[in-house]
Amino acid sequence: MRQKETYNPPAPVSKAEQKIYSEVYDVLLLGMLVSTVLFAFGLVLALIHPHFIPLTRDYVLKDYNAAYFFRGLITLRPSAYMMLATLLLILTPVLRVLISIYAFFSEGDHKYTLVTGIVFLVIVLTVLLGRLGLK
Amino acid sequence: MPYTLFFVGLLLFAAIVAGFFGALLGVGGGIFIVPVMVLAFHLPMKIAVAASLVSVIATSNAGGSSYVDQHITNLRLGMYLEIATTIGALSGSILALYLKDWLMLLIFALMLAYLCYTAFATRNLDDRRIALGDFSRARQDRLSAYLNLRGSYHDEAANRKVDYVVSGTPEGTGIACLAGLSSGLLGIGGGVLKVSAMNAYMNVPMKVAVGTSKLMIGVTAAVGSILFFMAGLIHFYVVAPVAVGTTVGATVGTMVMNRMHSASIKWLFAVLMAYLAYGMFAKALVIRFHVHFPVLM
Numbered sequence: 001m002r003q004k005e006t007y008n009p010p011a012p013v014s015k016a017e018q019k020i021y022s023e024v025y026d027v028l029l030l031g032m033l034v035s036t037v038l039f040a041f042g043l044v045l046a047l048i049h050p051h052f053i054p055l056t057r058d059y060v061l062k063d064y065n066a067a068y069f070f071r072g073l074i075t076l077r078p079s080a081y082m083m084l085a086t087l088l089l090i091l092t093p094v095l096r097v098l099i100s101i102y103a104f105f106s107e108g109d110h111k112y113t114l115v116t117g118i119v120f121l122v123i124v125l126t127v128l129l130g131r132l133g134l135k
Numbered sequence: 136m137p138y139t140l141f142f143v144g145l146l147l148f149a150a151i152v153a154g155f156f157g158a159l160l161g162v163g164g165g166i167f168i169v170p171v172m173v174l175a176f177h178l179p180m181k182i183a184v185a186a187s188l189v190s191v192i193a194t195s196n197a198g199g200s201s202y203v204d205q206h207i208t209n210l211r212l213g214m215y216l217e218i219a220t221t222i223g224a225l226s227g228s229i230l231a232l233y234l235k236d237w238l239m240l241l242i243f244a245l246m247l248a249y250l251c252y253t254a255f256a257t258r259n260l261d262d263r264r265i266a267l268g269d270f271s272r273a274r275q276d277r278l279s280a281y282l283n284l285r286g287s288y289h290d291e292a293a294n295r296k297v298d299y300v301v302s303g304t305p306e307g308t309g310i311a312c313l314a315g316l317s318s319g320l321l322g323i324g325g326g327v328l329k330v331s332a333m334n335a336y337m338n339v340p341m342k343v344a345v346g347t348s349k350l351m352i353g354v355t356a357a358v359g360s361i362l363f364f365m366a367g368l369i370h371f372y373v374v375a376p377v378a379v380g381t382t383v384g385a386t387v388g389t390m391v392m393n394r395m396h397s398a399s400i401k402w403l404f405a406v407l408m409a410y411l412a413y414g415m416f417a418k419a420l421v422i423r424f425h426v427h428f429p430v431l432m
Contacts, residue, residue: 040379060367090360123361129362
C-alpha cells in the first residue's frame with residue numbers, strides 16, 4: 001500500500017464534538033457520583049435494622065408503585081433509595097445519548113443526528129418490549 | 136438472603152476486589168463479580184447477571200470519563216458502533232429472560248474460557264505501528280468514509296500525535312453486535328470483544344479502542360438493565376453493595392493501571408478465569424444433571 005494514495009488527514013474536531021466531549025464528561029461523572037451516594041445511603045439504612053430479604057421477583061416488584069415509592073423516600077425505606085439510585089444509573093447513559101442527538105442536530109450534522117437517533121430508538125424499543133411484559 | 140452487616144460487608148468487599156482487578160485487566164468487573172455472586176454467595180444466576188449489568192454502567196462511567204477528557208475516546212466511532220451493541224444487548228437480555236439458569240452458567244463458563252485464552256494470546260503490537268505511523272495509512276471502506284470515521288490522539292507513551300483512519304467497518308459492526316449480545320445475556324461489559332474487534336479488524340489504536348469501548352459499555356449495559364428492571368430481575372438489595380463496591384474498586388484500579396505492566400500479570404488473570412470457568416461449568420452440571428464435580432478450593 002502506497003502512502004500517497006491512502007493517506008487521509010484526520011478530521012478536525014468540530015464545535016459540536018468538543019461540546020459533547022465536555023458535557024458527556026460531566027453527565028457521566030455526576031450520574032455515577034449521585035447514584036453511588038444514594039446506594040450507600042440505602043445500604044446504611046438497610047443495615048440499621050438487619051433482616052431477612054427474600055430473593056423473589058415479587059419482593060422486587062412490590063416497590064414498582066409511584067405512591068409507595070415516594071412514601072418510601074419520606075419514611076427512609078432502603079429499597080426506595082436503592083431503586084432511585086438504580087434508575088439514575090440506568091438513565092445516565094440514556095441522557096448522554098439525548099445530549100448527543102441535540103448537539104449533532106444543532107450543529108447541522110444530519111448523519112450523526114440519524115446515527116444517535118437510531119441508538120435512542122433502540123432504547124425506546126427496549127422500553128416498549130419491557131412494557132409488553134416479557135416473562 | 137440474610138441482610139446482615141457480615142453478608143453485605145463480604146459482598147461489598149468481593150465487589151471492590153472484582154472492580155479493582157477488572158479495571159487492571161481492562162475487562163470491567165462483571166466477568167469476576169457474576170461468578171463470585173453465584174459460586175460464593177449462592178445467588179440465583181439471573182439476579183447476579185442483572186445486578187452485575189447495573190454495576191457495569193457505574194464502572195463504565197468511572198473509567199470512561201478520563202478517556203473522554205483526554206480525547207482518546209472516538210465519539211463518532213462509539214456512537215456508530217452503539218447501534219450494533221444496543222441491538223445486540225436487547226437480543227441478549229431477551230434471551231436471558233427465557234434461558235434456563237444452567238444454560239446461562241454454561242455460556243458464561245465458555246465466555247470465561249475464551250477470555251482466559253485471549254489474556255494469554257494478546258500481544259500489544261501497537262508500539263511498533265505507532266512508531267511507523269501505520270494507523271493513518273489503512274484504506275477506509277465506504278461506510279467508514281461516509282461516516283467520516285477517523286481521528287487522532289496524543290499518545291503519552293510514544294510522546295507523539297497518532298492519526299488513524301477506520302477500516303473494516305462491516306466486520307467490526309458484526310462483532311460489536313455479538314459483544315452487545317454477550318453483555319445483555321451475561322451481565323458483563325463485553326469490552327474485550329469490542330476492543331479486539333476495533334483493534335484487530337478496524338485499524339483502531341489500542342488506547343482509542345479501550346476508551347471508545349468504555350463509552351459504549353454504558354449505553355449497552357443500560358439497554359439490558361432497562362429490560363431487566365421492567366422484568367423485576369434487578370434486586371435492589373443485591374445491586375447496592377455490588378454497584379458501590381465495583382465503582383470504588385474500578386476507580387482505584389483505573390488509577391493504578393497506568394503504572395503497571397499488564398503483560399507480567401496477565402497469566403495470573405488467565406489462571407483465575409480458568410478457575411472461575413471450571414466453577415461455573417461444574418455448577419451448571421449440578422443444576423441440570425445433578426453431577427457433582429470435585430470442588431477446587
